Amino acid sequence: MNAISQFLNERVSYHVHELQQPAPKPQQMTEILQAAMSTPDHGKLKPWHFLVVNQQNIEALISLLQTAWQTANASLEPQRAKRLASYLKQAPSIVLVSAELAEDSHISKQDQIFSAAAACQMILLSADALGFGSVWYSTDAVELPNVRHLLGLQDRHHPVGFLVIGSPITKRTKSRSNVAELSVEWQGAASVSPWGTNQSVKQEQQ
Numbered sequence: 001m002n003a004i005s006q007f008l009n010e011r012v013s014y015h016v017h018e019l020q021q022p023a024p025k026p027q028q029m030t031e032i033l034q035a036a037m038s039t040p041d042h043g044k045l046k047p048w049h050f051l052v053v054n055q056q057n058i059e060a061l062i063s064l065l066q067t068a069w070q071t072a073n074a075s076l077e078p079q080r081a082k083r084l085a086s087y088l089k090q091a092p093s094i095v096l097v098s099a100e101l102a103e104d105s106h107i108s109k110q111d112q113i114f115s116a117a118a119a120c121q122m123i124l125l126s127a128d129a130l131g132f133g134s135v136w137y138s139t140d141a142v143e144l145p146n147v148r149h150l151l152g153l154q155d156r157h158h159p160v161g162f163l164v165i166g167s168p169i170t171k172r173t174k175s176r177s178n179v180a181e182l183s184v185e186w187q188g189a190a191s192v193s194p195w196g197t198n199q200s201v202k203q204e205q206q
Helices: 003-010 026-038 055-072 078-089 109-129
Strands: 048-054 093-100 133-137 157-168 184-188 191-194
Touching: 003 109, 026 048, 026 093, 026 109, 048 055, 048 109, 055 078, 055 093, 093 109, 109 133, 109 157
Parallel strands: none
Antiparallel strands: 048 093, 093 157, 133 157, 184 191
């Protein structure tokens, strides 16, 4: 296994409580985000939007988000709001990645969103390559009412992930599944075989 393959196989996600300062400095963050420019991009639309929130601004962001949640929806489950706020508050730094959709393009919205999602993975890998740890968190916080405008998002922005980036408190490893368990080889109409074998499995007709 070469060094690149080993790096890819050893990457892990760190929960927010496993990360600490220092977060990437501005120059390092630029380098991390630059890796997203190599993301597959059907139509060369560059359908990516990156919102960086440094640690010194996270507390103010959480305060605004909590106020927005409470104002917009009195029925919002308090524990959900508390959980989201607690999670984000611990983050050394945050990058919110969105697909910036070109509505008039012949490239489908789905392809544009998938490209932004692929950019998330490029950012995570780049952060790891610089010695940081990271995790891809859901966009629950953005999807709650009265939040998008606080983040400067427009209707054309489709959030795909909060990326939390910091320094791992303790480096760790993770066991990996065997890809053979998840792979099959197509053998003809409605017929596949487990990857690496000759035994065909007839697929049930739909």
